[in-house]
Amino acid sequence: MTVQKEEIAGGTYALEKALAGEELSYQDGIQLVQEENLFLLGLAADRVRQEQKGNLVTFAASYYLNYTNICAASCPLCAFYRKGGEQDAYTLTVEQVVARAKIAIEQMGATELHIVGGFHPKLGLDYYENMMKAIKAQHPQVTIKAFTPAEIFFISKVTKNSVKEVLTRLKQAGLDALPGGGAEIFHPDTRRKIVVGKCSGEEWLDTARQAHEIGLKSNCTMLFGHIEKPEHIVDHVIKIRDLQKKTGGFTTFIPLKFSLENTELEQKGLVRGESHSIYDLRVIAVSRLLLARVLDNISVYWVALGKKLAQVALSYGGNDLVGTAFSEEIYRATGKNAGTSIQELASLIREIGREPAQRDTFFNIINKF
Secondary structure, three states, rough: OOOOOOHHHHOOOHHHHHHOOOOHHHHHHHHHOOOHHHHHHHHHHHHHHHHHHEEEEEEEEEEEEOEEEEEEOOOOOOOOOOOOOOOOEOOOHHHHHHHHHHHHHHHOOOOOOEEEEOOOOOOHHHHHHHHHHHHHHHHHOEEEEEOOHHHHHHHHHOOOHHHHHHHHHHHHOOOOOOOOOOOOOOOOHHHHOOOOOOOOOOHHHHHHHHHHOOOOOEEEEEEOOOOOOHHHHHHHHHHHHHHHHHHOOOEEEEEEEOOOOOHHHHHOOOOOOOOOOHHHHHHHHHHHHHHOOOOOOEEEHHHHHHHHHHHHHHHOOOEEEEEEEEEEOOOOOOOOOOOOOOHHHHHHHHOOOOOOOOOEEOOOOEEEO
8 A cells, every 4th residue: 555645744743753764863753652533643654664675574484492480680571580499490411402403493494493481590601502513513503692782781790791702702602693582671661670680771772782792683572561650661662773773683663462361460459451452552653663664664563462463463564484393382371372374374465465475684685475
């Protein structure tokens, strides 16, 4: 759908600025979050998306591999972590990781391994290095996207190495890119209530910066739909934008909808329900407009949103469906047991009149359907 500027007449000044190609300020962002007419907001975000990315919607063949659920942190937003004594606590050996990688690549066609885990207090740097080396020895063609900036920061503290040393050694061992998890919400007013035992927002950003400076690309995320306020959303996205201007190292921005079930936030009654779809679409649209011409890929995580709402979100600024998410466990711990295939993602995209394409980790097109 081609959106003409006159169709968005009557929108706020911030919308007019966005359509004129001007960079939006913090106050503009607040105005957009509070924009009463969601339809106009969506039209503006979709127009900017179309100008930047055309009609293509991308996704990766990605296998999610969680090497441990044992975690030194105790974040109220997380249903995945265990402390080590529970019956279902686990840590995979390097051999088990490689065996799963083999299945993902040879049987599922994964081109990307998305490897993350809890903050294990007793694993040395050699465990992570050996994991990278062992995977690459058997599958040199696969892209390893592993260890969020939050994990890297924790590993540096536990192993008493600098962040740069950890990143450099892991890159030499075979690490290709970083996922964007652990960002949650940067603003301390919210972060201190939903994160316990994890790096600060500034430490996350600094770790990502150091990764970019040694040539490692990364994703970036934002967890929304819990206790955050509109200003915290805008603050988070602008901080991502500011770092992207300096490093150019982010490949995509992924707004992640908070999933409530089995979390401490639910158990304590701090969050009584998941965010409404209208709010979800608003956050995605505002993200597109705030990041316009700085970070062009906005990914819609269908696992969190559900497939139907994900389709709608692709008309509210999204241009990417992240990936197939084979074996995803983080959201599964909150009761979301979604599954999909390359063929289904392509069909979901065609149903809304867009063109599906499989990509690699770095947004190079592998195959069009």
